[in-house]
Amino acid sequence: MIRTESLPTSEGVLAAAQSIAAILPPTPLLPIEIGAVRCHAKAESLQPIGAFKIRGAWWALSHVEGKDVVAVSSGNHAQGIAWAARKLGKRAVIVMPRDAPRVKLDNTRALGAEIVLYDRPGEDRDEVAARVIAQRGGTLVHAFGDTRVIEGQGSAGCEIAAQLGRSPSRIVTCCGGGGLAAGLALACPEAAIDIVEPEGWDMVGQAIARGEIVHAGADPPATICDALQPTATRPVNLQVLMNRAAPGVTVTDDEVRAAQLWAFAHLRLVLEPGGAAALAAALAGKVALDEGTVIMLTGGNADPDRFARMLAG
């Protein structure tokens, strides 16, 4: 069963923010200094599942009537869905790539979800999910191309505005499929939205530039940002972002690693590669910063071995 829905709205984001405030404390908005600019970082890596995805998963599952939900995820949406399903008494089946970080697979299982693995280069993840649904039923909750998911992710923007006491002037955010970016755009209509994607995976940036969905090529480059490898954005995301976000910037693996190390040393936070992408763009001077800028630190589910190698340089 695929839900058909209306477009996400600012009112929907506000409603999501109220629902989420009742179950999750706000994540800290940390004062940071980059170069000579004092701005803020939103530590979504401190959510119970280590990523902002808990927001959209909660809001989406709050609207699912049946007991069974199915999701496709490289790991953070998976944990969000598993967490929300457990809390709402639902059963979750998650389609995950076999090469997902072990920590994400383990955490998703620990939250009680069933995992169906697929091979990232060979198999089409959406087809695997469709097969699961055909066999067992259940409602698909898309990781980013879903009205409720977008509204839920946007709740982070409402928290930011409340914590700052005003609208941020600019939000720098990593971008996979565009769920968080779209939600933030709706939550903070006065803020500029800067999207940051891994080099070679700028499907959302290209889509905004061209005004149409752009698909990843057959042989996209490797990236350490396992959470930011969408095959394409979705119409609902593009529609929200088209007139709200610039085509954005891309970051290299080295820039991402430098940002992980900076967050380790200066913020004492564990960030996974994708979770450090926005910070990477800021540290590399690729986005304009001012005192009203907020940088999204979106996830902290880092593989210990890979993190150790990053620290050792």
Added chain:
Amino acid sequence: MIRTESLPTSEGVLAAAQSIAAILPPTPLLPIEIGAVRCHAKAESLQPIGAFKIRGAWWALSHVEGKDVVAVSSGNHAQGIAWAARKLGKRAVIVMPRDAPRVKLDNTRALGAEIVLYDRPGEDRDEVAARVIAQRGGTLVHAFGDTRVIEGQGSAGCEIAAQLGRSPSRIVTCCGGGGLAAGLALACPEAAIDIVEPEGWDMVGQAIARGEIVHAGADPPATICDALQPTATRPVNLQVLMNRAAPGVTVTDDEVRAAQLWAFAHLRLVLEPGGAAALAAALAGKVALDEGTVIMLTGGNADPDRFARMLAG
């Protein structure tokens, strides 16, 4: 110049908490689950200097009249003093051990303090500080045996009570010289205070058990907890803790490393060894836990190389 002072009081802690609330946002009180028990962790590692020591340093320096301050510290009190001195327009000279983690030496310098190094096994740090003061003047702000420092550290307890909406039933805290433990005891008079020290460095626990100051032996064992190696507690700390804290428990290096890894994976926080000591005791089953328990995560200034080795096992 050594200040002579009255004993720290609960009223003093409250006043410190008000002063600190005006300059620092509260650190997050994170819901955590250990075994089957849901309790909370206070993430003082997210302070701007990466440790709770910013509290006592701020409150103490707010009461120093002259321009020059001198401190002795393995690194976190150093950063706290340097941070507060810069904010208050004072000059800080910090006596630090040559084997302090590089990150702590670098951060202290970056905050504008002057550092005087000493050799941890051979030289008496207090004598080095006395020499600095004899030569140049300045007010010594002791890292733990100081009324204002104790009151300042206690402000963390006021934040905890406000965040919980009630007094915690129990606070599990690492313990070096006993500044934080004494402050928390004054801040939360209804809470049990469990102190956790590194094996072989339980000078405060022994002092509580015997009712008198106990000095470290000539050849104390090695510990990875560089922040928790006091040569002895001070009368002011012992006086507060005598009737408020049990003799406490000790933790091994392996237990501390396990706690650092747990915080990495489950809380996405970087904790330095000493900052993970209380969590180590909780994970090792060495302290009783209930729903009102708060575990102090006191510092996150971890050396990247040592942290990488810990992650790699």
